[in-house]
Amino acid sequence: MIKARLDEEIKRSTIYQRPCGFIEVEILNYDDFREKRGMIESEKALRKMAKVFKDALRPIDIAGRTGPNKLGAILIESNKRQSEEIIENLKEKLAEICGSEIKLKFSVAASPVHGVTAEELMSFTQDPDNT
């Protein structure tokens, strides 16, 4: 779902010679956390994170779940630098609620610098080297 929206937004931003950012937050130890705390608690933690994640974005940005342990957002007309600023803000806010028990990975990609399709941006964020 979010992939299709990202493709649409990249196409739209290309017409207007604007960038389009994509950010992702992944809970690296989600399976361990779920095993330790149970499904209900782990989903509750993810929902709490999702609220902080969404609140850190602008109303025009589009947030969604991009995997069982991942949250993603399309940052409308944001370039690499602006997307990185949002990630830095998110790191601080999520650290406050996650503590040391939940390990997070943050990644940023932006069109056209890291790719010109949703597939390319999502592959970039999934690359372990691009955190």
Next chain:
Amino acid sequence: MSKFHKQIDKPLGQILVERGVIDNTQLQQALEAQKHGGGLVGEVIVELGFAKEEDIAYCLSLQFGYPYLSLENYEISQDIIKIIPKNVASHYCLVPIDRIGNTLTVAMANPLNIQAIEDLEDITHCDIQIFVSTPSDIRGSIDKFSDKQS
């Protein structure tokens, strides 16, 4: 942020009216056409025949003090053209034309696109110096010189 570029919030259409390139009625027509057909306001104004690409580039040059450069007979070396990936150059309608030390000179159709300049700074780690050129000249140069890379 580059010491060469300027933060300007005024829309291009308003600048063109203020400089007398188009009148207010033409701007409203262009904005209406843009609302229905999309595209950049500068491109719509050219498509509607209200101004030429050169008029818009020259107006931006005068208004903001960016030098105007015709790329028609301009040769860009392979070392320079490959500094900016072709997809980035095409997306933002710009082309690198020279590099002296840590200063990269770039011809842009829209020198007011600060996000594009920030991306160039991040990609090249250079200060960006801007010249204004027409979209046709820039696209022509990208096609002509980038194709030599392959």
